[in-house]
Amino acid sequence: MSDFVYFFTFQDASIAFVVIGIILLGIGSAYVGTYSFLDKKALLGDAISHAVLPGICLGFMLAGEKNPIYIVSGAFLSGALATFLTSWLKSNTRLSDDAIIASILSIFFGFGIVFLTVIQKSGNPEMAGLNQFIFGNAIAILEEDLYIYGGLAILIIITLSVFRKEFSMLVFNADFGKSIGYPMGAIRLVFNVLMILAVVIGIQAIGVVLMAALLIAPGAAARFWTDNLGKLLLIAGAFSAISGIIGTYVSFVIPQMPTGPWVVVFLSIFAFVSFLFAPKKGVLSRFVARKHYLKKTHQDHLLKSIFHGLEGGKKTFAIEEIYEAFPYKKKDTRHTITNLISDNLITVDQGLITFTPKGKSEAKRIVRLHRLWELYLNEYMNIAPDHVHDSAEKLEHILTPELEALLENRLNYPKLDPHQETIPRDTDEL
Amino acid sequence: MTGDAISHAVLPGIVIGFFVSGSQRGLEVIIGAGLLGILTTLIINWLKTKAKVQLDASIGITFTLLFAIGIILINMLAYKVDLDQECVLYGEIAYLPIDLWITDAGFSMGPRITYLAILNLVLVSGFIFLLYKELSITSFDENFGIVIGLPAGAINLALMSMVSYTTVSSFEAVGAILVVALLVVPPATAFLWTKKLTSLIKLTCGLGIFIALAGYYLAYVVDSSIAGMMVAVGGVVFLGSALIKSIRPNLLFGTSAPGKPLEI
Helix, strand or coil: CCHHHHHHHHCCCHHHHHHHHHHHHHHHHHHHHHHHHHHHHHHHHHHHHHHHHHHHHHHHHHHHHHHHHHHHHHHHHHHHHHHHHHHHHHHHHHCCCCHHHHHHHHHHHHHHHHHHHHHHHHCHHHHHHHHHHHCCCCCCCCHHHHHHHHHHHHHHHHHHHCCCCHHHHHCCCCHHHHHHCCCCHHHHHHHHHHHHHHHHHHHCCCCCCHHHEEEEEEEHHHCCCCCCCHHHHHHHHHHHHHHHHHHHHHHHHHHCCCHHHHHHHHHHHHHHHHHHHHCCCCCHHHHHHHHHHHHHHHHHHHHHHHHHHCCCCCEEEHHHHHHHHCCCHHHHHHHHHHHHHHHHCEECCCCEECCCCCHHHHHHHHHHHHHHHHHHHHHHCCHHHCCCHHHHHHHHHCCCCCCCHHHHHHCCCCCCCCCCCEECCCCCCC | CCCHHHHHCCCCHHHHHHHHCCCCHHHHHHHHHHHHHHHHHHHHHHHHHHCCCHHHHHHHHHHHHHHHHHHHHHHCCCCCCCHHHHHHHCCCCHHHHCEECCCCCCCCCEEEEHHHHHHHHHHHHHHHHHHHHHHHHHHHHHHHHHHCCCCCHHHHHHHHHHHHHHHHHHHHHHHCCHHHHHHHHHHHHEEEEEEEHHHHHHHHHHHHHHHHHHHHHHHHHHHHHHHHHHHHHHHHHHHHHHHHHHHHHHHHHCCCCCCCCCCC
16 A cells, blocks of 8 residues: 555656656557557557567667667667568568568567677676566656657657648548648658657557557557547547556566556456447447347337238237247247337237237337338339338338428328338327 | 467467476466467457457457466566566577487487477478368358358368467477567568469478578577577568569569550
């Protein structure tokens, strides 16, 4: 507990630096990552993050120590080379995207490992810090590092906010942007630069292997909560910043733990919770909505078949006939009948079903929508009467009262549908 | 890209296998990794079809999460298992000859990993030889395979299990990340040179052998990681091939001035 208080009251200035750093970095990479996720190029971030390793090692070799400027520029250059090679291979060979990305990623990483082992054999005492770049150690962020990494993160956030319109155009419809005269090539170049920068600033805290998660997961998770780009960026940034703070806290409390994996684990928890439980788009709510819809359609079908029976001249409708009308669905049907009774739409007396007034008007409404839609398709779309049933069978469940009024108006309150059957109205006798 | 995802994602399985069996030799390691490999394929598939996450994002999220869990497990169990982060990253072929397989009679049979590699080679070649037709059909036209009654899902799962098994058996030698290079780079390079499946496979094998030998020699010369150098050689071959293939058409067929039209 005292650890908790100590950490979150920022008594130690270095903890404050680390937390500020990881928040800026999280938001920056989440912003870039969200755009590249929308651009369906999420794995490019993975390739870049592995590809910066040789640059880091070369920067270290040239500087002879862990100098952030050398390391950042080395990482940036090798990331840029990897991005360039990826797009060059894409336009000059017939290899598939994922083969290109996997090759570039592993080749650059291989070179990185070669340089790393060469440095190891050289026996430079500073080299211990270099391993941190692979798995990340946010606690090691110093004040001077913060100015560089934080400054770059702020640069990314500001650029993306100022040119939001241009970048949205790039990811949603680049051809449109080109046709109205925007320099899309230059915009893509700037975007790639920002993406590489986001990876470069993340390597110290998260590490090269897992940096991809920081680019991909926030955007993918936030996408389940909103359809609005502005909100999407905010939510993605928040997810990433919060998991950054928690991850740093864990690696502060348990010193031998690297920060990167913990940040990624918390970020993935956010992502999986979003996938499962987000309203509207989550797996759970889509499952519930589907169940609900299936229940409503079955109820509509039952009412309709009872209505057809009554229309044929019967006074009452035997419950057994309903079961026969929907074979293999006996359990559902029994359940739906119970629901209909409790909703006061039908009454069942000794196995015979009769409509209540409310049920009769509901059944008429469904049959009316069905037949109105058939007539509309026939008259306005010139579809033959024997082809209109299937479409009407689907739309009868979803046509709204407004659309119904519009159809009635358009068709001039018709009496008969294309099959010469009466379109039932509330005022009609049944 | 699934190969990449699996090779990262089997890490927790390997660590748990190490922990359960207490040694690197255990069958548990291979079972754990195999299970994780299949689990990865299933999670990616579930995210894509059920949760409607786009494919690249579902791959990215799945393998980074599993890799992160693997690293955390290594750190938690650091004092209990003989496995560290460096080994995961780039393996060390150079130490493997020390790890001998000694029979009960005390007779040394040579490095254990050699036998593992031979076993893997036999399994993979057998798998491809027996299921060559089925694999070709499901890789080129999965829907056609389903239509003519092939169990496409099962064949895919078997292929992915083969990938995970190969990853695991190469893990000690080259590390979790560089396995990807050995899985992807030779076929990608060969693909630039040929369009026929049989010659693609032959060329891939040849390249694999060349990369291994040249990488080993160069690593010996500059005294660096063998696995890293193998991948670096593979990369040079790959990029060189891409460069040659992209230039050659211009030299051979490209014409600066249009030829004279036919005269009547």
